[in-house]
Amino acid sequence: xxxxxxxxxxxxxxxxxxxxxxxxxxxxxxxxxxxxxxxxxxxxxxxxxxxxxxxxxxxxxxxxxxxxxxxxxxxxxxxxxxxxxxxxxxxxxxxxxxxxxxxxxxxxxxxxxxxxxxxxxxxxxxxxxxxxxxxxxxxxxxxxxxxxxxxxxxxxxxxxxxxxxxxxxxxxxxxxxxxxx
Amino acid sequence: xxxxxxxxxxxxxxxxxxxxxxxxxxxxxxxxxxxxxxxxxxxxxxxxxxxxxxxxxxxxxxxxxxxxxxxxxxxxxxxxxxxxxxxxxxxxxxxxxxxxxxxxxxxxxxxxxxxxxxxxxxxxxxxxxxxxxxxxxxxxxxxx
Numbered sequence: 001x002x003x004x005x006x007x008x009x010x011x012x013x014x015x016x017x018x019x020x021x022x023x024x025x026x027x028x029x030x031x032x033x034x035x036x037x038x039x040x041x042x043x044x045x046x047x048x049x050x051x052x053x054x055x056x057x058x059x060x061x062x063x064x065x066x067x068x069x070x071x072x073x074x075x076x077x078x079x080x081x082x083x084x085x086x087x088x089x090x091x092x093x094x095x096x097x098x099x100x101x102x103x104x105x106x107x108x109x110x111x112x113x114x115x116x117x118x119x120x121x122x123x124x125x126x127x128x129x130x131x132x133x134x135x136x137x138x139x140x141x142x143x144x145x146x147x148x149x150x151x152x153x154x155x156x157x158x159x160x161x162x163x164x165x166x167x168x169x170x171x172x173x174x175x176x177x178x179x180x181x
Numbered sequence: 182x183x184x185x186x187x188x189x190x191x192x193x194x195x196x197x198x199x200x201x202x203x204x205x206x207x208x209x210x211x212x213x214x215x216x217x218x219x220x221x222x223x224x225x226x227x228x229x230x231x232x233x234x235x236x237x238x239x240x241x242x243x244x245x246x247x248x249x250x251x252x253x254x255x256x257x258x259x260x261x262x263x264x265x266x267x268x269x270x271x272x273x274x275x276x277x278x279x280x281x282x283x284x285x286x287x288x289x290x291x292x293x294x295x296x297x298x299x300x301x302x303x304x305x306x307x308x309x310x311x312x313x314x315x316x317x318x319x320x321x322x323x324x325x
Contacts, residue, residue, distance in 0.1 A: 103226055142228060171188055
């Protein structure tokens with residue numbers, strides 16, 4: 001069964017389909033933001049638990065993915081706040097410089113692959129330095145392919161604020177990739 | 182002043198919210214078009230790397246466990262409470278057990294030596310005859 005967006009009845013009728021359809025996206029977004037597999041798994045788990053408990057309240061004003069992303073964004077923000085408070089606990093973060101290894105460049109020459117990996121590694125390093133809100137907007141736009149209005153709903157920010165964060169994050173990333181800019 | 186797009190305009194183009202002038206410029210200017218395409222390509226590679234990474238790291242799908250992390254945290258806290266209680270009990274009970282253990286052989290020997298010494302002191306102190314009458318007492322003992 002496919003999950004139609006903006007369909008509240010689907011949520012109550014077949015929640016497992018919702019989980020199967022959207023869990024990869026929620027996990028991916030949390031993983032890209034937190035760089036911690038266990039934390040991302042917990043966020044995904046809690047996200048669907050919250051969604052399940054409040055599925056009756058979902059009126060279909062936005063897409064299911066946007067609604068789930070809004071829950072995930074709040075959970076991740078809580079988690080980051082707790083991580084700052086629990087300074088003695090060490091999270092096992094994936095090193096930024098190793099993330100470009102996940103790039104599959106089977107069709108390219110070794111030189112082109114190497115160059116591409118270097119660029120992606122630099123981009124990862126730039127994303128890692130972005131402030132929390134800019135990183136959130138950047139990942140929703142360029143990892144989850146969400147448009148500005150969907151990001152507005154998912155983050156609870158105003159449209160102008162989302163655009164500002166998006167342009168600033170892109171500017172910071174470009175500057176990191178090419179310091180001459 | 183440069184005729185090319187500004188950094189802000191390139192960001193707007195890449196973000197998908199370009200102005201009409203920027204869109205027109207990028208159609209006519211190969212340098213700016215190349216710049217935008219290159220940046221878009223890097224972002225696409227970034228997206229691809231995140232997707233592969235996530236697919237590799239994603240745990241097997243399991244039916245939704247209806248236990249939140251708060252609940253798991255509570256269970257964890259109970260675990261800690263039990264561990265602390267066990268440590269306290271061990272701290273109180275262990276010295277008592279150690280004290281009640283039978284004494285080691287060298288401790289027994291030392292206790293025997295102490296007892297003998299005390300017995301000798303007791304015996305010497307409990308002599309019935311004062312030292313000045315000791316010769317008479319000795320004479321009596323030999324006559325008996």
